[in-house]
Amino acid sequence: MPIQGQTIDTENIADDAVTTAKIKDINVTTAKVADDNITAAKMFDLGRGSILYGNASAVTTELTKGGASEVLTSDGTDIAWAAAGGGGNTVYNAIINGDMTIAQRGTAFRAGDNDDDSYTLDRWYVLSDGNDIVDVTQTSDTAVGDSKYAIQLDVETIDKKFGIVQIIENVNCHEMIGDNVSLSFRAKVAGSGKLDNVKAGVVAWSGSSDSVTSDIISAWGAEDTNPTLIANATFENTPANLNVTTSYATYKIENISIDTASTNNILVFIWSDVIDTDLTDSVYITDVQLEKGTATTTFVRELESKNLSNCQRYYFAPSGNAVGIAYSTKGMVFNISFPMVMRSSPSATIEYGGTANKLYRIQTGATQIITLNYFGNASGTTHLYDLSIGDWTGGTGEAWNTQFAYNSEL
Secondary structure, three states, X not given: OOEOXXXXXXXXXXXXXXXXXXXXXXXXXXXXXXXXXXXXXXXOOOOOOOEEEEOOOOOEXXXXXXXXXXXXXXXXXXXXXXXXXXXXXXXXXXXXXXXXXXXXXOOEEOOOOOOOOEEOOOOOEEEEOOOOOEEEEEEOOOOOOOOOOEXXXXXXXXXXXXXXXXXXXXXXXXXXXXXXXEEEEEEEEEOOOOOOOEEEEEEEEOOOOOOOOXXXXXXXXXXXXXXXXXXXXXXXXXXXXXXXXXXXXXXXXXXXXXXXXXXXXXXXXXXEOOOOOOOOOEEEEEEEEEEEOOOOOOOOOOOHHHHXXXXXXXEEOOOOOEEEEEOOOOXXXXXXXXXXXXXXXXXXXXXXXXXOOEEEEOOOOOEEEOOEEEEEEOOXXXXXXXXXXXXXXXXXXXXXXXXXXXXXXX
């Protein structure tokens, strides 16, 4: 069958027949057919190891070879190279509680609990241009197939920027430093339509390891101007408007080089870069993942029990009371058994009955407000506290109880 006036030599078509069905929708030109011999090299000038695939516009496109040991993956829409999974999705997500399922401190943060630089859902703290800018809530308003929960940032003070940040402990991001990472998350916006500029940044901390200044913002800046970070904090990517819509979608920032000198920690920062907002405008975020490599992969969802254990390394709020025995008129010992190794010796606050620094005297049923000075722990389970003079005139051996929260956040 002649093509564009040329003759196809059957010797060049081995064990097959050229039919119109097999050439359907292909425009063969004389430039591509030379000397009556159609070869792959003349059809596409592919690089070694490259493959062809249909891109988002249904156009045949070359995908260059991946890195050593990488495998071809699909997110259900597009394909990309990623680290080999070993028979399942074993991608390491450096973000803890990326699906917002753990909320030891509570599920809603308002009126002071939502102030700038305050921890909210586990491992996530809010940054905002002032206090009480957004109410923070664990919400079940999520898309089918996503996490059960998302974090909702609901505007309470208009015309201010705000966002959420997670600091990754050095031991959990060490292998990413000096290499490439990719960030993905799912998000949507709701309200007046003014939340039209959501950005995300991967930040390198080059100060002392695991001693990150959590409020990394020096100045928020004008609308669509990326915030100025404090010393030792550097954007590793150039944050840009992700065009988040009113429907959940996955947003990706890929192939980010963590190349700032002396990086010790990595942070993930997602924020609204808008200074024209209305009350109750909201940003919803879930399924946050930071992984090593040049491309993102499917979100790694942990069992809730494992997710909780990972979070309790940084913050632990037992449901029951702790019992302490007085050893003098100024001190007592509480024996606490942690369910895991805390990141560091935790600070402790008394949260009995919702009132800070309140003890309950078992013998009489009385309660007493004290000044509690935590001065460390001799082991992983024993905590010593020093009561200020005049707060308590009881004797040794008396038993007291209260409810503690233990904090070893970065």
